[in-house]
Amino acid sequence: MRTEGINCKIAIFGVGLIGGSLALCFKGKPGIEVVGYAHEPKIHERYLKSGVLDHVTLSIEEAALDADFIFLSVPVGMLNYYLQELNKLPLKKGCIITDVGSTKASITAAAKTLDFRDVFFIGGHPMAGSERSGVEAASPLLFENAYYVLTPQPEMEEDVYNKLHNLLSYTRAQVIRVEPEHHDDIVGAISHLPHIIAVALVNQISSYNQNEPLYQLLAAGGFRDITRIASSDPVVWRDILLSNREVLLRLLRDWNKQVGQFTQVLEESNGEAIEAAFREAGSFRDQLPERRKGIINALFDIYIDVPDTPGIIGRIATELGTARINLSNMQIIESREDVPGILRLSFRQEDDMERAIELLTHLGYTVRS
Ligand SMILES: NC(=O)C1=CN([C@@H]2O[C@H](COP(=O)(O)OP(=O)(O)OC[C@H]3O[C@@H](n4cnc5c(N)ncnc54)[C@H](O)[C@@H]3O)[C@@H](O)[C@H]2O)C=CC1
Numbered sequence: 001m002r003t004e005g006i007n008c009k010i011a012i013f014g015v016g017l018i019g020g021s022l023a024l025c026f027k028g029k030p031g032i033e034v035v036g037y038a039h040e041p042k043i044h045e046r047y048l049k050s051g052v053l054d055h056v057t058l059s060i061e062e063a064a065l066d067a068d069f070i071f072l073s074v075p076v077g078m079l080n081y082y083l084q085e086l087n088k089l090p091l092k093k094g095c096i097i098t099d100v101g102s103t104k105a106s107i108t109a110a111a112k113t114l115d116f117r118d119v120f121f122i123g124g125h126p127m128a129g130s131e132r133s134g135v136e137a138a139s140p141l142l143f144e145n146a147y148y149v150l151t152p153q154p155e156m157e158e159d160v161y162n163k164l165h166n167l168l169s170y171t172r173a174q175v176i177r178v179e180p181e182h183h184d185d186i187v188g189a190i191s192h193l194p195h196i197i198a199v200a201l202v203n204q205i206s207s208y209n210q211n212e213p214l215y216q217l218l219a220a221g222g223f224r225d226i227t228r229i230a231s232s233d234p235v236v237w238r239d240i241l242l243s244n245r246e247v248l249l250r251l252l253r254d255w256n257k258q259v260g261q262f263t264q265v266l267e268e269s270n271g272e273a274i275e276a277a278f279r280e281a282g283s284f285r286d287q288l289p290e291r292r293k294g295i296i297n298a299l300f301d302i303y304i305d306v307p308d309t310p311g312i313i314g315r316i317a318t319e320l321g322t323a324r325i326n327l328s329n330m331q332i333i334e335s336r337e338d339v340p341g342i343l344r345l346s347f348r349q350e351d352d353m354e355r356a357i358e359l360l361t362h363l364g365y366t367v368r369s
């Protein structure tokens with residue numbers, strides 16, 4: 001799809017996890033200059049230090065005036081503000097403004113009310129990310145094999161749409177076109193509702209833990225897996241949930257029905273209904289795509305018995321680093337004098353996990369997955 005070398009200037013407003021990952025996809029490509037807009041001097045320093053941009057500026061005008069593409073990758077609640085600010089400027093003819101917000105209906109409606117002469121707005125949402133935030137968490141591989149939704153107005157010229165589509169091929173994501181309201185219904189169900197459930201579940205257990213710390217000590221495995229997304233950025237998620245409020249209120253009513261059904265089958269001690277619920281869920285879940293990066297990405301975990309010797313964790317991290325195996329997280333689960341510690345290593349790529357198993361087994365460690 002991409003034609004070799006696109007001569008252009010790309011301005012990124014909000015160079016965090018998503019904006020920073022986009023910058024890394026574009027930086028260094030022939031003819032491309034990537035400029036980041038920072039809204040505060042402290043943020044300016046942080047962006048500069050990250051090295052993901054060619055240039056950083058505190059001036060909206062300097063970032064935007066001669067840009068060919070402007071990516072708004074700020075929290076959803078700030079998108080409209082920047083659209084309004086850009087609308088006051090004499091932007092370059094043909095400039096395409098896009099956003100990466102997790103909701104699409106409200107920003108598309110806001111853009112419709114603005115009269116951008118010879119400037120175009122196309123809503124966007126890369127459907128990949130993580131619970132981490134900030135430019136330090138950015139990665140050029142974040143969007144690889146993920147879907148990237150674009151929500152152009154029906155009257156959008158194909159040429160303009162194709163320009164953005166072409167540029168996005170640097171992300172190695174698969175671009176799909178979806179209607180904004182339809183996007184919010186679906187993403188509300190598969191991403192926003194699960195985030196609410198994860199947060200509510202963690203807070204429920206945390207309240208039990210106040211009087212009985214064993215809850216926290218024993219909470220591992222499945223609990224940790226299904227609640228990873230509860231560690232997501234509070235401001236980013238405040239804005240997402242408020243922006244998709246109507247959809248989420250409907251989804252939460254349906255969720256209450258699901259909880260009600262489980263309550264009822266337990267009250268009735270209805271084993272058959274429990275089995276049926278697990279069977280039905282299992283058969284749908286088994287059909288979910290495995291290899292494509294989904295919106296809620298899995299971590300690949302392995303567990304290693306480690307003797308309680310000083311420096312052991314550093315040694316394991318060094319071995320993995322030397323073998324260029326990308327480690328996402330490491331955590332000691334149990335460390336007492338009388339038992340070997342258990343070290344959990346988490347990887348974002350299955351291939352990294354498999355190579356780590358091979359390496360660490362070869363080095364004599366007991367590895368379980
Ligand atoms: N976190 C995720 O996994 C995904 C997030 N998104 C969307 O991407 C957008 C950004 O989210 P993340 O990159 O995760 O957040 P982040 O917190 O990593 O990055 C946000 C960036 O915006 C900057 N920022 C905050 N307020 C600003 C303001 N008033 N003016 C200018 N810059 C400001 C911050 O300094 C930061 O660099 C959000 O709209 C979110 O809905 C989309 C896909 C995935």
Ligand SMILES: O=C(O)C(=O)Cc1ccc(O)cc1
Nearest residue numbers: 102128129130131295296297
């Ligand atoms: O961490 C995960 O698995 C996510 O679900 C990340 C995510 C967060 C917000 C989005 O709009 C898209 C993806």
